Amino acid sequence: MRITGTSNPVLSQKSFAVPTDGQVMTIQGAVNKSLILFLIILATGSISWRLASTNIEMLSGLLWPSAIIGFILAMATIFAKKYSMFLAPLYAAAQGFFLGAISMVYNTVFTGIVIQAVLLTVGILGIMLFAYKTGIIVPNQKFRSGVIMATAGIALVYLVTFILNLFGVSVPFIHDSGPIGIGISLFIVVIASLNLILDFSFIEEVAQMGVPKYMEWYAAFGLMVTLIWLYLEILRLLSRLRD
Numbered sequence: 001m002r003i004t005g006t007s008n009p010v011l012s013q014k015s016f017a018v019p020t021d022g023q024v025m026t027i028q029g030a031v032n033k034s035l036i037l038f039l040i041i042l043a044t045g046s047i048s049w050r051l052a053s054t055n056i057e058m059l060s061g062l063l064w065p066s067a068i069i070g071f072i073l074a075m076a077t078i079f080a081k082k083y084s085m086f087l088a089p090l091y092a093a094a095q096g097f098f099l100g101a102i103s104m105v106y107n108t109v110f111t112g113i114v115i116q117a118v119l120l121t122v123g124i125l126g127i128m129l130f131a132y133k134t135g136i137i138v139p140n141q142k143f144r145s146g147v148i149m150a151t152a153g154i155a156l157v158y159l160v161t162f163i164l165n166l167f168g169v170s171v172p173f174i175h176d177s178g179p180i181g182i183g184i185s186l187f188i189v190v191i192a193s194l195n196l197i198l199d200f201s202f203i204e205e206v207a208q209m210g211v212p213k214y215m216e217w218y219a220a221f222g223l224m225v226t227l228i229w230l231y232l233e234i235l236r237l238l239s240r241l242r243d
Contacts, residue, residue: 023212023213029213030203030219034223037088038092040096041092041096043096044093044097045103047097047100048066049100049103053104056108059101062097062100066094066097067098069094073091077091081218084218087221088217088221092224102232103117110238110243113235117235117238120234121227121234124196124230128197129200131197132197132201137197139201147194150191182237182240185236189237192229192233193230195226
């Protein structure tokens, strides 16, 4: 069976092209693991939020260590898929602490923005799943190519912006709250949302291949990566609209 592409680097064909050694991955299993990771993120995010709200000075201590640890765990999960049943929950926990802290930063400036971002993220997830299941959006080759190219372009902009910021150079419009900045942010939210369609399709396809059971954790991890990206971009968009 030929596996089609996805712009999520976690959910690549190479990642799932492994021999089976017993129990196999199922779609329901991947859904269950995704719910577990989501609940872990909510739990640690709530703890981080509460800690930051009681002592605002703890924000930096929560934000940067959790971001770095989350990145390290993400890389470890990508290169050690067999241990994803251990690494994915740890990644979710670290990201929960990061999201709780960064959410508090946004909420300090824009009261109520976090609940709006959470509801929009969950809503978009539901809408994309409905659109995929009902065939409203069909992830054909043209659709996949367009989303993958757009995602690659966004990643390149992120990288260039990060490098230039290290040298004190600010990229115009990227961080602005004007019409162009809002338009860019909205475009990124749309692309992040469409990536969910590719993730759903890819997970469904590889589940039919008989890949090992532990890949359910890896698939759930990949879906969380997209959801976290979507949530952060929605936060950024809402902050620009309210600025």
